[in-house]
């Protein structure tokens with residue numbers, strides 16, 4: 389219980405401090421309040437968005453896009469990582485391609501995605517899956533390539549065949565890397581989500597940001613930003629929570 | 641810290657429980673798993689066991705290892721035979737480093753041989769060739785008359801660095817070779833229990849390697865290497881990373897294990913005292929390229945060898961000179 393109090397204090401107090409400082413800054417009216425709304429204004433804007441229902445629908449629509457894109461990208465990323473790290477032909481053929489793709493940001497892919505898949509959901513999935521895929525592939529590939537030799541040798545001298553060694557040594561030994569890649573991929577799915585929603589969407593947090601820009605409703609923009617921040621941070625802490633338990637030997 | 645260790649031992653499901661369960665299930669989810677007791681499916685059997693498949697394998701409890709005893713009883717060739725063994729590394733810069741040159745060495749079953757030499761003289765290289773991790777550049781290498789091709793459970797290896805699988809419990813680490821050999825769960829459990837007793841750690845089976853001290857880790861590593869009843873135990877400076885006190889206690893324990901199992905041991909060290917205390921035979925290698933410069937057999941009746949005795953010191957001086965003189969060339 390005491391522990392919980394400490395955690396609550398550590399989580400809530402800094403945020404309360406930030407909001408107070410923000411309110412103070414806004415109250416000083418150094419900047420036009422229309423351009424830099426106070427927390428109270430943002431709070432009321434959020435209340436209005438909740439009442440009209442757009443806040444929830446946007447969050448749900450965006451989360452579904454992020455989750456679907458993440459799922460596709462992560463699955464393909466892990467599988468391709470397994471292939472390129474274990475089968476030489478795949479790494480020779482695919483690594484240069486992926487390394488060329490990696491510097492291309494997700495937002496640069498949006499026009500292509502819209503032409504290829506239209507303005508429906510598919511183009512969003514594609515953009516998100518693309519950026520998740522590259523991050524997950526890279527960490528899977530790297531983790532599997534750098535499994536400490538000593539584990540492989542130990543397993544071999546204990547009678548493990550190559551197939552067994554893959555399942556029982558290579559995968560668990562690279563699990564921390566793969567998991568770090570998945571966590572990074574989850575963060576990327578949010579970053580690319582906004583890029584994907586800025587064009588050709590009719591709902592979603594990114595779309596709402598763009599809509600607010602057209603009417604210069606900065607308080608509504610801030611609601612979107614806060615929403616993204618809260619969702620992203622929650623998602624990340626879920627990944628940390630799972631990671632602590634799944635690769636439990638790493639944190640010790 | 642100590643407190644959390646004992647909690648971890650009983651397995652708290654609120655903590656890392658689901659991860660542990662995941663990896664336990666994952667370990668079972670492999671398509672290659674066999675779970676039966678038929679001796680025909682024991683790839684981990686030693687050379688002799690393969691010869692007579694019907695022989696029942698005795699667990700390790702106390703009594704000297706059956707195989708070592710048999711090997712001693714029927715004098716054939718040596719157990720390990722190196723003839724004109726050479727290994728040359730090709731570095732990325734295109735240079736060649738001959739780490740081991742022209743080593744001829746015969747080790748009999750039951751011997752405790754220490755490979756002693758200065759750092760970088762090729763001790764690990766030689767041991768890795770016997771383990772099957774490296775192929776000789778030239779020369780021959782035989783175990784029980786058969787050429788060595790790659791690693792095999794008939795040679796147990798204890799590494800210089802910690803090599804326990806961090807995602808497995810101590811129990812599962814020790815049982816790994818037995819699982820690979822297709823031994824049933826009950827028999828694995830019995831063997832693991834006996835092995836943990838042998839290394840003097842009867843109560844840590846459910847813990848994870850990260851919860852253990854360095855000395856405990858190496859003792860578990862020894863248990864894991866002994867589990868498959870290897871014909872030889874290969875040890876590469878297993879105690880080098882430990883503090884002096886732990887090191888001495890582990891040396892005594894290893895000696896105890898050796899006298900109880902009569903396992904053939906090839907032990908690499910650059911610590912002269914350690915070599916004198918442990919070995920029945922000390923092979924000194926010169927610095928690069930490693931060549932045998934001394935091959936000393938120590939009388940068994942001099943055990944336990946006191947570090948303060950004059951014989952100990954005389955031998956120490958002689959070995960120090962052998963290493964030093966060759967090292968400065």
Ligand SMILES: Nc1ncnc2c1ncn2[C@@H]1O[C@H](COP(=O)(O)OP(=O)(O)OP(=O)(O)O)[C@@H](O)[C@H]1O
Pocket residue numbers: 729730731737738739757758759760761762763764765766910928
């Ligand atoms: N992978 C490698 N590539 C190139 N040279 C190597 C490699 N491994 C070892 N060597 C060289 O071979 C020589 C022998 O190395 P080895 O590791 O066998 O020595 P060692 O006797 O075990 O030393 P130490 O006591 O420090 O562990 C060293 O001089 C080293 O530089």
Ligand SMILES: [Mg+2]
Pocket residue numbers: 763764765800876877
């Ligand atoms: Mg070495």
